[in-house]
Amino acid sequence: MRARWSLLLLLCAAAAAPAAPTVQHWRLAAGVPVYFVEARELPMVDIRLAFDAGSARDGEAKGLASLTARLLNEGAGGLDADELNRGFERHGAQFGAGVRRDFAVVSLRSLSRREALRASLENLGLLLEQADFPPAAFERERERMLVHIRQRQQSPGALADEALYAELFPGHPYASLPGGEEEAVAALRREDALAFYRRHYTAANVVAVLVGDLDRGQAEEIAAQLVERLGAGRALPELPPVAALDEARERRRDHPSTQTHILLGQVGLRISDEDRIAFFVGNHILGGGLLSRLFQEIRERRGLAYSVSSSFQALRQRGPFVIGMQTRNDQAALAAELLRAQLAEFISEGPTAEELKAAKSYLVGSFPLRVDSNGKMAEYLSWIGFYGLPPDYLQTFPRKIEKVSARQVRAAMDRYLDAQNMVTVMVGDLSADRAEPSPAP
DSSP: OHHHHHHHHHHHHHSOOOOOOOOEEEEOTTOOEEEEEEOOSSSEEEEEEEESOSGGGOTTSTTHHHHHHHHGGGEETTEEHHHHHHHHHTTTOEEEEEEOSSOEEEEEEEEOSHHHHHHHHHHHHHHHHHBOOOHHHHHHHHHHHHHHHHHHTTOHHHHHHHHHHHHHSTTSGGGSOTTOOHHHHHHOOHHHHHHHHHHHSBGGGEEEEEEESOOHHHHHHHHHHHHHTSBOOOOOOOOOOOOOOOSOEEEEEEOSOSEEEEEEEEEOOBTTOTTHHHHHHHHHHHHSSTTSHHIIIIIIITOOOSOEEEEEOOBSSOOEEEEEEEEEGGGHHHHHHHHHHHHHHHHHHOOOHHHHHHHHHHHHHHGGGGGSSHHHHHHHHHHHHHTTOOTTHHHHHHHHHHHOOHHHHHHHHHHHOOTTSOEEEEEEOGGGOOOOOOOOO
């Protein structure tokens, strides 16, 4: 064990982190925030537009945000999907659109050559301004979503996710999965998607990101050009706060599978919480990698699972903290008990000095890999921009990691987590789980 920690430290020390790129930031006349990184190494430009149009804006129409994003390039300004896609492909450009819980992202990757970029931007502008959601495409995409939802019902992992979010966020917009719910999606109409598009894909609800082979003047021109294609719109209201759990909850679901999916969850942090960095470090030590406490105890020492991990999503409101694993049906209860015990011990005692040193070295050393391509950089900046984090976040984040103390980690974990009040979800052949807890080997 000690030798593995030492090896990790050596690897991290050897990987000298390059300086983070400079992020230029300004606001357009319409108030739209813009984030720009000049990167001349490749003749490419990556653009991200992050809209306040995530699944948390679905309302009762669970799946509407996702369906709307899927339909953006199905028709616009009199062009059908084939014509739009050929317009991108002819110039080597790629268009994408996707939905998270808090926001939706429209992306474009284009060659920076003037003619190619001009044509790709014109195509993108058309989608932003005049997406028309053709009836046939709407029906086809809605049916695809329904097929996916039905397939999801056959997956124990997906069933476990669905149950966990329902228990963590009862009555809150975060409870629904971005992929939607069958009854709600079946009831959607083309007019719903059009109304959602017009309400949410506006200048009042967007952050623009540009990374690539441009100078500042070109970036300013492109950002302004794209935002001009959007309606002005009105900013959306804040999402309601998420209530903390005040009791343990358990959801068990029988499913014909050889492995039981176990999830332990709790309401975690908001993106704006000051101790998010300390929590981030603590989560890595607890369940963030092959040397984490959970991995060492559950897999290496007990052999109960191939993999086990913990993760969290800090959102506009308090997002989920989740520990997850799969194990044989007959040892599911034992495994869940051990997960809770490991969590309780970590909350109570916090990390050791050796664990903290190794975690900080790894997280700082590996941070450049998160932004080592223009596409990753654009994705990261859309996250920074949407949540209003400082433009120098890429520079300050490693320094903040370095300053985290063991006391801060313990305080952060203790503040947000309570091992006695967790949601436990188990999906598998639970009739086979008759194992008695056994002492540690």
